Amino acid sequence: MSRCVRQLWALSVLSVLELYRRKDLIVVFVLASVILLPLAFFAPFGVSGAGRYMNEVALLLVWLFSAVIGLGVSARLFPPEFESRTVFPLLAKPVGRGTVLAGKYLGALAASLSALAVFYLAYGVLAGVRQGVWFGVVLWQAFLLHAGFIVVLTALGLLGSLVLTASANLTFCGLLTVGMLAFGQRLPALAQAQPAPGRWVLGVIQWVAPHLEFFDLRQRLVHDWPPVGWGVCLMVLAYGMAYAGVCLALAAWVLRRRRF
Amino acid sequence: MGCRLNRCVFGAGVLLAVGLGQAIPVLFDGGLPQVAGEDVLALVLGDARLVMSHALMEKADEYFHGGVRHDDCEGLHHEHHEEEDEAHEEGDHGGGPWAWLNRRIHVQEHRHLTGERSAELLPWLWAACRTSPQNVQAYESSAYVLSKMLNRAGEAARLLEEGVEKNPGSLSLRFSLGELRLNALKDGAGAEQAFLSVRELFRVDGREAGEEERVLALRALFYLGYLSKRRGDLVAVRGFLAEAEALNPRHVCTSDLRKLLDVP
Numbered sequence: 001m002s003r004c005v006r007q008l009w010a011l012s013v014l015s016v017l018e019l020y021r022r023k024d025l026i027v028v029f030v031l032a033s034v035i036l037l038p039l040a041f042f043a044p045f046g047v048s049g050a051g052r053y054m055n056e057v058a059l060l061l062v063w064l065f066s067a068v069i070g071l072g073v074s075a076r077l078f079p080p081e082f083e084s085r086t087v088f089p090l091l092a093k094p095v096g097r098g099t100v101l102a103g104k105y106l107g108a109l110a111a112s113l114s115a116l117a118v119f120y121l122a123y124g125v126l127a128g129v130r131q132g133v134w135f136g137v138v139l140w141q142a143f144l145l146h147a148g149f150i151v152v153l154t155a156l157g158l159l160g161s162l163v164l165t166a167s168a169n170l171t172f173c174g175l176l177t178v179g180m181l182a183f184g185q186r187l188p189a190l191a192q193a194q195p196a197p198g199r200w201v202l203g204v205i206q207w208v209a210p211h212l213e214f215f216d217l218r219q220r221l222v223h224d225w226p227p228v229g230w231g232v233c234l235m236v237l238a239y240g241m242a243y244a245g246v247c248l249a250l251a252a253w254v255l256r257r258r259r260f
Numbered sequence: 261m262g263c264r265l266n267r268c269v270f271g272a273g274v275l276l277a278v279g280l281g282q283a284i285p286v287l288f289d290g291g292l293p294q295v296a297g298e299d300v301l302a303l304v305l306g307d308a309r310l311v312m313s314h315a316l317m318e319k320a321d322e323y324f325h326g327g328v329r330h331d332d333c334e335g336l337h338h339e340h341h342e343e344e345d346e347a348h349e350e351g352d353h354g355g356g357p358w359a360w361l362n363r364r365i366h367v368q369e370h371r372h373l374t375g376e377r378s379a380e381l382l383p384w385l386w387a388a389c390r391t392s393p394q395n396v397q398a399y400e401s402s403a404y405v406l407s408k409m410l411n412r413a414g415e416a417a418r419l420l421e422e423g424v425e426k427n428p429g430s431l432s433l434r435f436s437l438g439e440l441r442l443n444a445l446k447d448g449a450g451a452e453q454a455f456l457s458v459r460e461l462f463r464v465d466g467r468e469a470g471e472e473e474r475v476l477a478l479r480a481l482f483y484l485g486y487l488s489k490r491r492g493d494l495v496a497v498r499g500f501l502a503e504a505e506a507l508n509p510r511h512v513c514t515s516d517l518r519k520l521l522d523v524p
Contacts, residue, residue, distance in 0.1 A: 042383065044382040044383050044385070044386030044387075045382055045386055045402065045406060045412075045415050045419060046415060047379055047382055047406070047410065047412060047415065048379075049376060049379035049380075050379045050380045050381075050382050050383050051380070052323065052380045053380070053383040053384065184358075184362075185362050185366060187358065188356055188358055188359040189359075206356075206358060211358055211361075211362075213362065213365075213366075214361060214362070214365055216365075216366075217365070219327045219328075219366060219367055220367060222327060223323075223326045223327035223367075225326065225327070225367050228364065228365055229364065232361070232364045232365060235361065236361065236365065239361075
């Protein structure tokens, strides 16, 4: 048991170090500063006092960068190992394929979540300085649900990296994420409004596709709406865990059956 | 030797490129295939600017409703919103477990921004005006927010003047400017100037004008009559009444002009 934990730890630490070695975080911070700093001094029509647009843009960047980092890290876990054939010495060691998969997933998750925590810390400080509200309940809920989003996204990216090429995986996961965030909420209504074949297709998408829109609390955070009930929050997190679990089980099955 | 020659050729090439870049537009003025745009946005986006500008207006409307898209509500153009700040519940309750969960996560009601908080609308309205200066509605909505919701009539007037400058054919902008000068700034002379410009523009383009433009012209005539009456110039009021009767004798503005003459 302790050996398995040590193996998982070693594999996870490698993924976290990889993210910080590539300096992705520094790049996104510089990019975010370049976008947000001029906006902070913007007074439309000479009138100051607007702040929600700034929160909205900042949160949009947080979502964009966290998705890019999450997908980028998880989609790059296995393909380079396969291409450079370093997967052979790795599997030759007394490490099970399931352990390798779990370790790499946990590493990708830890790396993405650490980046997310840094983003939310920066957002919390920015919102606190501008509006005087320091880390309210909605912000904590937004962070928790966003972490749930990362759990699902990295699992999807990992599964995709085992069944698709790297570019196809990134494109598919990117489109799925944007599509579900934009239309997920309206899928039931869209499905009901379609004639028979379209309704079935949308119905299947509604049941199979990851409902990433559940994890998006930007509207409540930007426009000062009250927090979501904690029961609902836990339900959404449980949904995310279950979906990620299914993706990981599928990924483990694919990896076990894979012939090198 | 070769290196020096390279530098000379490079320098001559740069000089030639800069010289031609400066000379060609002057030598072939008007004969070039590209037409100079107003700005970078015009050059890059072209007519898509108006679509973008309308999208930004929708974003402002969403902000007005607390971040909720609300199609049933008439948006920024009605004064009753100023008084309504209670939340309204929406009625859709179908769609299975996913819709049930979505309803609990995403806000299903809307509320209206009021008072100083209306400043939150300005960034989107500003962007809508700047993205497409041809979006008359963006200028009018921005001026409405500035003058009625934020009590900044001066800024609103400046914005409408800019709108008129960029859309000289818009009766609506000129009329809004006149109303703003009269009601918010109490500037009768400035308002009269704006209403006269509405009248003049309608005279020029009147044959092609639609019902909306006719109503604007009638309202401008009423205001002109009212301002003339305030000065005691009844002859001018009769002239405006005659014009209004020619446009629509049964319109409420025409009958109000008649009442102006009846009341001493």
